[in-house]
């Protein structure tokens with residue numbers, strides 16, 4: 001697979017690197033150069049110390065010196081010949097001016113050095129009689145040509161590539177030089193300036209020429225250090241070493257006093273090592289380096305073949321792979337890509353990967369993705385893409401940029417796998433945890449989280465938010481009459497209608513049953529404005545709900561009660577907020593439902609009181625004297641007591657005498673009514689037992705049964721059992737039930753009432769006329785008494801409509817063979833009207849308020865009025 005690197009890892013190319021490194025860095029880093037410099041330092045010491053000390057070296061005997069000199073010179077000549085021949089062969093590969101100059105210069109050096117060796121005094125005569133001067137002449141000719149050539153090749157133009165034929169031209173020039181030198185020195189020796197005078201030593205001319213050569217070498221060496229990094233085609237360190245050695249070598253030749261002394265010999269040794277350095281400098285790279293490169297590239301080739309093989313295998317994974325070029329055009333995909341996306345390689349080649357885009361992500365998503373790739377070279381994450389068949393799927397993708405050696409992006413490789421199942425499972429878990437399955441709305445848990453966010457916002461920005469608690473009115477009735485599926489349908493439609501009034505920042509949740517919570521955020525920093533907004537929203541909600549709902553074939557009208565709580569940065573717990581909104585909702589229920597009510601602080605007080613009262617009642621139920629029964633007589637047309645109604649009172653230790661209105665509804669909502677009801681039954685039963693035993697005139701005592709009590713599964717059995725254990729006949733107990741107790745399963749209610757009736761209990765329908773139940777139940781239930789609700793009695797005289805209702809109820813009761821009781825009779829006008837209408841029994845302040853038993857019992861003894 002292609003090598004992918006991040007741009008900051010990009011390596012500098014060799015040239016770049018060179019620009020940042022100096023010759024001195026090179027000294028530190030190049031082992032070769034360091035070695036050369038150490039070698040030269042030692043050489044310098046060996047050379048200069050004896051010279052400074054003015055030591056003269058002893059001359060060797062000619063018989064020793066000559067063979068040594070000859071051997072040294074022939075070695076030097078051999079190296080020069082090698083340089084010439086290798087140089088010549090190299091010109092066919094890289095014909096640079098430098099190579100041509102080096103090769104042809106060494107051609108001249110070899111021949112001139114040969115003539116120098118052969119001309120040495122003591123050697124057999126070479127064309128003309130030998131002498132020290134003749135040898136020196138050839139020597140200087142060789143040194144000059146070499147010095148000039150070495151200076152030339154470090155100049156910039158020597159890199160120039162020359163024609164193949166140029167070599168022979170320069171070789172010709174070199175040959176011409178050799179020949180002319182030979183002619184000059186052999187044929188016209190007297191015209192050559194003096195270089196050596198026997199007994200005097202070296203002439204100033206000879207020494208000057210040597211110094212000139214030294215200067216030329218040192219100039220060349222300086223140029224090497226200056227142009228160190230731009231020199232190509234040879235190793236500059238070695239060339240530098242060679243030049244310095246040759247300079248030293250020349251220096252020795254300025255020192256000797258006699259052609260056979262040690263300085264002279266040393267000069268020759270240095271000349272050979274100098275040539276050897278030159279050879280290595282020029283031909284090491286030319287000869288060895290190409291082989292190295294060959295080996296290297298063979299290795300790379302092998303590696304890359306292995307790489308290719310690997311990438312071929314990697315390409316055939318189950319992960320989809322898509323490769324694009326730097327311009328985002330798809331250049332390759334694998335088989336898994338086709339499996340996942342449905343597109344074949346042919347279909348997508350040259351396309352932009354956008355063809356897979358599902359439209360589920362916005363521009364910011366892609367911008368962030370590309371920013372990440374440009375910065376870090378890689379991105380990974382989940383993307384929703386689209387298959388060829390239009391199906392949207394989730395993939396886990398990794399995208400990498402591929403760089404070339406200079407750090408430019410050449411390709412992008414994206415690999416991905418289909419993770420739709422996993423993502424959907426995660427989403428499902430999330431939905432179950434945070435959403436209501438029926439309506440798809442948030443659930444209470446998610447709502448709490450959103451409330452916390454809103455509170456954080458309020459704290460930061462001072463913004464008000466509102467919580468609206470909504471509860472459908474009489475939803476239970478819908479469930480009972482039309483069934484749960486219709487109920488569910490209504491809840492869904494209700495949620496749908498509400499959603500249309502919401503902003504994106506609002507949250508609507510269903511917290512269970514028919515209870516919904518709405519969180520409205522960002523209501524601004526003014527509480528009054530916020531309240532106004534919520535009032536308008538509340539009106540809109542009430543109005544939309546009032547429109548009839550279509551449940552199958554049936555249209556159904558329903559209303560909703562809404563409680564609102566506005567909150568800002570003042571501290572409330574989430575529970576506080578929710579229960580406040582809940583309380584406000586109850587308030588709107590109490591005020592007649594189908595309305596919006598705001599939470600007010602007094603309501604909070606009320607809430608606190610309620611909680612305290614609940615506790616106190618649980619204590620009262622365990623005590624003897626806190627709860628007490630009062631009794632209100634029911635009289636006939638003659639004013640004779642024909643029964644009583646037991647009405648509960650609570651002697652609260654702090655609040656004094658409490659009426660049922662203060663605690664009955666509370667006990668119903670907490671369930672305490674069940675215990676309370678049983679306590680009343682036991683009291684009444686024991687009272688009747690007492691009446692029985694004391695021989696008092698027996699009349700029925702009515703007990704109020706709340707729907708909650710009556711719906712207890714064992715209610716009838718328990719009641720029958722209570723009387724079975726005493727000698728009190730059930731006919732002395734009357735049960736007052738209300739129409740709301742008839743809700744729910746009517747057949748169960750009927751069965752329960754039947755068994756109580758069979759046992760002998762009297763059953764009265766209390767508050768008749770206020771409920772909404774159909775009248776038809778009357779004929780199916782074993783009722784003995786109808787109690788006309790006091791609201792009708794109150795206006796029976798002054799309101800014709802109420803009078804008509806009373807008349808109808810009485811007629812109905814007569815028809816069904818029931819007794820009629822009018823309750824709440826407060827004056828004689830009401831009483832006489834009711835008598836006139838044919839009412840059987842009367843109950844009200846006109847005869848007596850509810851009073852303790854001792855007083856009530858006395859009333860029974862009074863003669864008729």
Ligand code: C2E
Nearest residue numbers: 647648659660680704705706824825826843844845846850
């Ligand atoms: P209710 O069953 O309709 O009881 C009649 C209520 O009317 C009584 O109120 C009684 O004091 C009042 N009343 C009687 N005559 C008059 C009158 O001439 N004018 C006016 N204005 N009111 C009159 P109370 O005692 O406050 O009871 C209120 C309700 O509390 C009862 O209504 C009944 O539903 C409930 N309740 C009372 N005691 C019990 C009980 O032991 N168990 C249960 N479950 N409920 C009870």
Ligand code: CA
Nearest residue numbers: 645704736766
């Ligand atoms: Ca009653």
Ligand code: CA
Nearest residue numbers: 766767787823
């Ligand atoms: Ca009543």
